Amino acid sequence: MFNTKEEFKYEFSKRIIESYGRTVEEAHLTEKFMVLETMVRDYASVNWAMTKMAVQAKQQKQVHYFSMEFLVGRLLVNNMMNLGIYEIAKEGLADYGINIHDLEELESDAGLGNGGLGRLAACFMDSLASLSYPAFGNTIRYDYGFFKQKIENGYQVEVPDQWLRLGNMWEVRKPKHATEVKFWGKVIWDDATGGWKHVDYEAVRAVPYDMPIVGNDTKVTNTLRLWKAEPSENIPTNKDFRQYAQEVNDICQTLYPDDSTHAGRVLRLKQQYFFVCAGLNSIIRAHLRVYPDLTNFHEKNVIQLNDTHPVLVIPELMRVFIDDYNMEWDDAWNIVCKTCAYTNHTILAEALEKWPVDMMRDLLPRVYQIIEEINRRFIGFVKQQTENDNELLQRVMIIKDGQVHMARLAIAGSFSVNGVAQLHSDILKEREMKDFDTLYPNKFNNKTNGVTHRRWLAYCNPQLTSLINESIGDSWMHRPDDLEKLAPYVTDSITQSKFYNVKQQRKQILADYIKEHNGIDVDVNSIFDIQVKRLHAYKRQLLNVMHIIYLYQRMKEDSSFRIYPHTYIFGAKAAPSYYLAKKIIKLINSVADKVNNDPETNKYLKVVFIENYGVTIAEKIIPAADVSEQISTAGKEASGTSNMKFMMNGALTLGTLDGANVEIAELVGDDNVVIFGMKDNEVNDLKASGSYSSWNEYNNNPNIKKVIDSLVDGTWNSSREEFKIIFDELMARNDEYFLLKDFESYRLAQEKINNLYQDRANWSKICLANIAKSGHFSSDRTIEDYVKDIWHLNRVKI
Numbered sequence: 133m134f135n136t137k138e139e140f141k142y143e144f145s146k147r148i149i150e151s152y153g154r155t156v157e158e159a160h161l162t163e164k165f166m167v168l169e170t171m172v173r174d175y176a177s178v179n180w181a182m183t184k185m186a187v188q189a190k191q192q193k194q195v196h197y198f199s200m201e202f203l204v205g206r207l208l209v210n211n212m213m214n215l216g217i218y219e220i221a222k223e224g225l226a227d228y229g230i231n232i233h234d235l236e237e238l239e240s241d242a243g244l245g246n247g248g249l250g251r252l253a254a255c256f257m258d259s260l261a262s263l264s265y266p267a268f269g270n271t272i273r274y275d276y277g278f279f280k281q282k283i284e285n286g287y288q289v290e291v292p293d294q295w296l297r298l299g300n301m302w303e304v305r306k307p308k309h310a311t312e313v314k315f316w317g318k319v320i321w322d323d324a325t326g327g328w329k330h331v332d333y334e335a336v337r338a339v340p341y342d343m344p345i346v347g348n349d350t351k352v353t354n355t356l357r358l359w360k361a362e363p364s365e366n367i368p369t370n371k372d373f374r375q376y377a378q379e380v381n382d383i384c385q386t387l388y389p390d391d392s393t394h395a396g397r398v399l400r401l402k403q404q405y406f407f408v409c410a411g412l413n414s415i416i417r418a419h420l421r422v423y424p425d426l427t428n429f430h431e432k433n434v435i436q437l438n439d440t441h442p443v444l445v446i447p448e449l450m451r452v453f454i455d456d457y458n459m460e461w462d463d464a465w466n467i468v469c470k471t472c473a474y475t476n477h478t479i480l481a482e483a484l485e486k487w488p489v490d491m492m493r494d495l496l497p498r499v500y501q502i503i504e505e506i507n508r509r510f511i512g513f514v515k516q517q518t519e520n521d522n523e524l525l526q527r528v529m530i531i532k533d534g535q536v537h538m539a540r541l542a543i544a545g546s547f548s549v550n551g552v553a554q555l556h557s558d559i560l561k562e563r564e565m566k567d568f569d570t571l572y573p574n575k576f577n578n579k580t581n582g583v584t585h586r587r588w589l590a591y592c593n594p595q596l597t598s599l600i601n602e603s604i605g606d607s608w609m610h611r612p613d614d615l616e617k618l619a620p621y622v623t624d625s626i627t628q629s630k631f632y633n634v635k636q637q638r639k640q641i642l643a644d645y646i647k648e649h650n651g652i653d654v655d656v657n658s659i660f661d662i663q664v665k666r667l668h669a670y671k672r673q674l675l676n677v678m679h680i681i682y683l684y685q686r687m688k689e690d691s692s693f694r695i696y697p698h699t700y701i702f703g704a705k706a707a708p709s710y711y712l713a714k715k716i717i718k719l720i721n722s723v724a725d726k727v728n729n730d731p732e733t734n735k736y737l738k739v740v741f742i743e744n745y746g747v748t749i750a751e752k753i754i755p756a757a758d759v760s761e762q763i764s765t766a767g768k769e770a771s772g773t774s775n776m777k778f779m780m781n782g783a784l785t786l787g788t789l790d791g792a793n794v795e796i797a798e799l800v801g802d803d804n805v806v807i808f809g810m811k812d813n814e815v816n817d818l819k820a821s822g823s824y825s826s827w828n829e830y831n832n833n834p835n836i837k838k839v840i841d842s843l844v845d846g847t848w849n850s851s852r853e854e855f856k857i858i859f860d861e862l863m864a865r866n867d868e869y870f871l872l873k874d875f876e877s878y879r880l881a882q883e884k885i886n887n888l889y890q891d892r893a894n895w896s897k898i899c900l901a902n903i904a905k906s907g908h909f910s911s912d913r914t915i916e917d918y919v920k921d922i923w924h925l926n927r928v929k930i
């Protein structure tokens with residue numbers, strides 16, 4: 133297609149003329165962008181087709197990653213880089229007077245996810261392809277991605293994310309592979325067939341849109357399949373068509389903007405069944421194109437369930453096996469349990485997904501019937517395993533008190549259950565899911581998360597990449613553990629000062645962005661201390677703000693108390709219905725307003741809230757960080773992945789011993805991380821003792837008292853009511869996440885960083901040591917772990 137700059141230019145110009153009837157010079161910027169994107173897709177298409185043929189020819193086993201969310205971000209640069217055609221395109225465009233960065237900026241983020249869980253799915257797809265493993269992603273083609281966040285007068289305002297406005301050049305609509313999904317109706321026994329029959333249902337047509345997932349330096353190109361709902365040919369006769377069409381459109385309209393509590397709505401359940409049913413249908417059809425029956429289904433397919441959202445895979449697969457392919461229950465169950473594996477992402481009680489029996493029975497009558505039977509047999513199994521331990525039984529039943537417990541269904545129907553960091557997996561095994569670990573001794577395992585070091589280091593931070601490559605070459609692109617070759621350089625003063633310069637460059641880029649978007653001047657010589665992630669009480673952005681308030685109050689009180697200049701940077705979206713989270717955003721902005729405009733202190737302290745945190749903005753923010761704030765209450769953050777991205781880019785982790793922070797701290801050693809706060813077991817003991825009182829903390833620590841008082845004395849807002857809910861959360865509701873308890877230890881940790889940063893050589897050493905150890909947190913390592921222990925795949929050879 134094109135291998136040289138000249139060939140690229142010829143092709144580009146030809147396509148502009150063909151598509152828009154004008155020359156490159158006359159074409160609009162968006163036209164140039166769309167042509168470039170199409171060219172890259174078509175370039176990838178050859179490999180895409182070859183991958184499909186190679187997998188078919190060898191009859192290879194594939195993994196199907198089912199996830200309600202894929203937080204992909206932009207693909208143009210990523211795909212060009214992975215294909216090795218970025219430089220050719222850049223130079224070719226430059227010859228036409230086009231700056232490739234202007235085209236890059238026109239791409240919308242594919243924001244089909246909320247945060248860490250969705251981003252993990254995207255990183256996994258990148259690593260799977262780059263490691264040449266055969267993999268399919270399955271999800272929903274949402275019309276609107278995760279909402280865009282605007283900050284108005286300090287408050288979050290949600291704006292729809294119209295990511296498809298210019299179309300999505302990456303996707304290919306595949307109407308040939310469309311299928312039907314059935315909702316509502318009832319189940320009757322059919323004497324003629326001797327089976328159950330679903331009647332009076334409403335059918336919806338599911339049409340797949342396929343996106344190529346381009347691997348790095350391999351021909352292997354996998355598929356992310358996005359399902360879109362359309363009206364079926366079998367329009368329901370008992371319903372007005374406009375109403376039916378509206379209900380169909382609703383299915384794929386929006387991503388639920390909530391990653392931790394489940395929206396108890398029929399629509400959400402519809403979304404789940406919709407993509408599960410459609411996804412399974414296409415896997416089964418593909419299987420039967422090659423094999424005479426489904427008896428070897430699990431030998432050729434493994435389905436990874438990303439959290440409980442796609443767990444209907446288990447009963448739906450049973451339904452298809454039994455109703456459509458006449459399998460006996462035991463044979464079907466045996467195959468299902470050898471096919472499915474489940475990843476748990478949270479232990480927050482409010483996030484454990486449950487569905488009311490009535491809702492499920494109405495919407496999915498046959499599927500519910502099967503869940504009932506799974507539950508009935510599961511009860512038998514439990515009784516037999518535990519010699520009728522009725523208390524245990526009550527704790528593990530899949531259907532309990534009128535609700536279907538999705539995590540329990542997932543564990544019963546999967547051969548593997550994994551947590552996403554060692555601490556998290558231990559907590560599942562030893563505490564939260566102990567009963568299940570007793571019932572199924574070898575099911576539970578750990579797969580510590582990772583992030584693709586290509587997007588999150590190589591592509592987003594070319595300055596640091598050059599520095600690394602100058603020192604140790606670029607083998608780490610393929611073998612991220614080779615970043616360890618940096619170890620001898622961490623104490624080298626020339627490398628240290630080069631690193632410092634790179635960091636300054638990246639801070640300048642972010643400072644320019646902040647100036648443009650927030651109108652705030654920030655000092656690149658200050659410490660960039662950054663906390664970017666979803667806003668949630670357990671992540672404790674509020675602890676960070678409280679400490680900022682404390683610093684400000686001290687500096688105002690005592691003119692001899694001054695800190696090394698700090699810029700505290702936040703980015704966070706709050707779920708639209710999460711009132712407390714939104715107030716915390718408002719508080720950050722109110723504190724920023726006052727602090728940034730106080731001439732007495734603003735040389736030392738600035739606060740910035742960057743709006744609309746998402747993948748593309750993260751790629752700018754993370755390389756600029758000196759300090760990575762990972763301060764969740766111990767035991768609450770399953771893994772975290774931004775902690776890994778920051779580490780790769782040479783930031784020091786300021787964190788609790790939570791999630792993957794524990795593993796980061798172990799790897800880099802005490803000198804290269806700053807840990808504070810209660811440990812997981814201390815949090816538990818304190819909670820269990822019932823002795824914690826936030827009023828005691830308040831009364832015994834004047835610093836805390838002053839900070840808390842300022843929330844309700846009009847310091848940050850003319851209305852004393854504005855932040856009352858935050859005050860109440862901490863004081864009236866006794867500070868569920870122990871912010872006050874950890875405050876002093878956090879303050880000391882911040883002080884330590886303040887001192888560490890002033891020894892520039894040692895600071896650079898710390899950052900380089902972090903980079904050197906970060907290869908472990910590449911999702912390439914995570915994927916190899918899944919392949920070895922769970923998926924058992926072979927690489928595709930083309």
Ligand SMILES: *Cc1c(COP(=O)(O)O)cnc(C)c1O
Nearest residue numbers: 247248665746747750772773774
């Ligand atoms: C990595 C990432 C996350 C996850 O961040 P945590 O701090 O681990 O919760 C969330 N959102 C985006 C856009 C990300 O890139």
